[in-house]
Amino acid sequence: MTEAAQQRGVVIPDYLTVRELAELIEASPIDVIKELMANGIMASINQQIDYETAAIVAAEMGFEPQPEAAVAEEAEVAPEEAQVWRRFYQGEKPENMVDRPPVITVLGHVDHGKTSLLDRIRHANVTAGEAGGITQHIGAYQIEHEGRLLTFLDTPGHEAFTAMRARGAQGADIAVLVVAADDGVMPQTREAYNHASAAGVPIVVALNKMDRAQARPEAVKQQLADLGLVPDEWGGTTMVVPVSAQTGEGLEDLLEAILLVTDDTFIKANPKGKVGGTVLESEMERNRGVITTLLVQNGTLRRGDTVLAGTAYGRIKAMFNQFGEQVKEAGPSTPVQIMGLNEPPPAGTLFETVSSEKEARAIIDQRADEAVTSSAAREPMTLEELYARFKAGEAKELTIILKADVQGSIEPIVQSLQRLSVTEDDHELSVNIIASDIGNVNESDVMLASASDAIIIGFQVDVDNAARRRADSEGVEIRRYDIIYKLIEDVEAALEGLLEPVYEDRVIGTAEVRQVFTIPRIGKVAGCYMREGEGRRDSQARVLRDHRVLHKGRVSSLKRFQEDVREVRTGFEFGLNIDGFTDFQEGDIIQFTVRERVT
Ligand SMILES: Nc1nc2c(ncn2[C@@H]2O[C@H](COP(=O)(O)OP(=O)(O)OP(=O)(O)O)[C@@H](O)[C@H]2O)c(=O)[nH]1
Ligand SMILES: [Mg+2]
Secondary structure, three states: OOHHHHOEEEEEOOEEEHHHHHHHOOOOHHHHHHHHHHOOOOOOOOOEEEHHHHHHHHHHOOEEEEEHHHHHHHHHOOHHHHOHHHHHHOOOOHHHOEEOOOEEEEEEOOOOOHHHHHHHHHOOOOHHHOHHHOOOOOOEEEEEEOOEEEEEEEOOOOHHHHHHHHHHHHOOOEEEEEEEOOOOOOHHHHHHHHHHHHOOOOEEEEEEOOOOOOOOHHHHHHHHHHHOOOEHHHOOOEEEEEOOOOOOOOHHHHHHHHHHHHHHOOOEEOOOOOOEEEEEEEEEEOOOEEEEEEEEEEOOEEOOOEEEEOOEEEEOOEEEOOOOOEOOEEOOOOEEEEEEEOOOOOOOOEEEEEOOHHHHHHHHHHHHHHHHHHHHHOOOEOHHHHHHHHHOOOOOEEEEEEEEOOHHHHHHHHHHHHHOEEEEOOEEEEEEEEEEEEOOEOHHHHHHHHHOOOEEEEEOOOEOHHHHHHHHHHOEOEEEEOOHHHHHHHHHHHHOOOOOOOEEEEEEEEEEEEEEEEEOOOEEEEEEEEEEEEEEOOOEEEEEEOOEEEEEEEEEEEEEOOEEOOEEEOOOEEEEEEOOEOOOOOOOEEEEEEEEEOO
């Protein structure tokens, strides 16, 4: 066992008294005061100390300190904002809302045992039948425990299925993060955690494969704590339940933990209200046509209803429960398969019911029109945009995803960023780093950013092509830095609203075309005279004729007497080429410009 694994985690607030610290680490206040003195700090028992100081003492006394702020981060995201499907409950009167089964998404790294765990829980055996043992689709099942229904969604752990994990996390009341005790926190564990915490979903950890000899639960708990999931036995808020899908050990405890979280969470719907939910999967079957798995989230779905999901619609011809039995209706939190849609809607699409297929078509047409306007209007989430939202009272935090080259860079950047927060007109804008990891910015980072209105900061890393394309289409801002202080400075400036860059083309020199030459292999070159200012090889140039701008382009060559030069000053003659323009005429005016940030 590693040394780190033997340390106990302790969650420490920003400020606390010496007495409170002593209580947290179950030490005598005298020992704490002695430890402080050893570090050159004279403090009385009721004196406040800050996190940094407390962390030193805690570490000296054998604890692994965790800032409370980082631990609380997960809880701060308002689920109503992060989970679009919660809009189904908007407009429902509180008195009509009744308890519904919790929807629990099972997330985790590939092969850590999500499907096995679910199988064990529902005494079936799906793993054996799956292609290559890898879960390809979200499976949805309802089980009964202590007379209460629970709805489970299985998700695949393979790295290719980011979107499914994101959706799974977004549609859930609770996430069970499955971590194999013999393998520990792996890339998709981290990613799943990020998705769940970005969606504001409470997380219960299932520490699986405890039956294996190589299981190292304490070391894995340490990794979880490092991730921000501090086990409750260490003073944190995350329930970490050791289990084995193989032997069934701990499964009762896991279900118990889920019920505890359920009782702490608002999980209600109106079974008589407006029908809506999420498409879990959909496919075309040769004999039955389009088969769609839906999770009903509000209202009661009935056979014969007309369903509208994105651009897919149709009357429900038949409806089946998880055992393939025909059912006539399905209430909130129930997964069902339906037959009757005209096309398979993409997984993750929200559905609702409408009065007729005619109405469905009318809504689809109207949406198509709106889509044209809104895609043009879609504002990228930039630092500037965020500040504007903050000013308007719409944003409370700057959400950041950090990617860096090495683990050693992450720590100092995260810490410096977390210290930046500003208060203005009684509201506070703070930095919320929802994910930080090493490696290039990839598509999954962009999807997470898009789902959580975050910007991505890359420190000494590149951006994958796929990520770049996705960022363009989703309107996600990616900022890259090579110097830490520059990065911090920019974010700080953004938080203070100073970063509203206005770029202007500043004219640095004006020349006139006196002669046009044709040079073999090069084409037309403008022989110019620099009237005032200067022209630079690295600047842009505008061609003006009759006071109108004919062309703007990059300077592609600047020559004096056949020699390439970097710049030309007032009064000199020179030869000029501009990218994408050859149609020079005598008397044309050339303006050299540079792009400059004016604020
Ligand atoms: N010894 C042991 N093996 C387990 C346990 N749980 C799962 N396994 C094995 O681990 C392998 C992967 O299990 P799955 O349930 O398919 O894992 P998964 O997380 O659903 O995998 P993906 O869906 O591919 O992401 C299988 O060979 C299981 O038999 C456990 O508790 N103990
Ligand atoms: Mg699986």
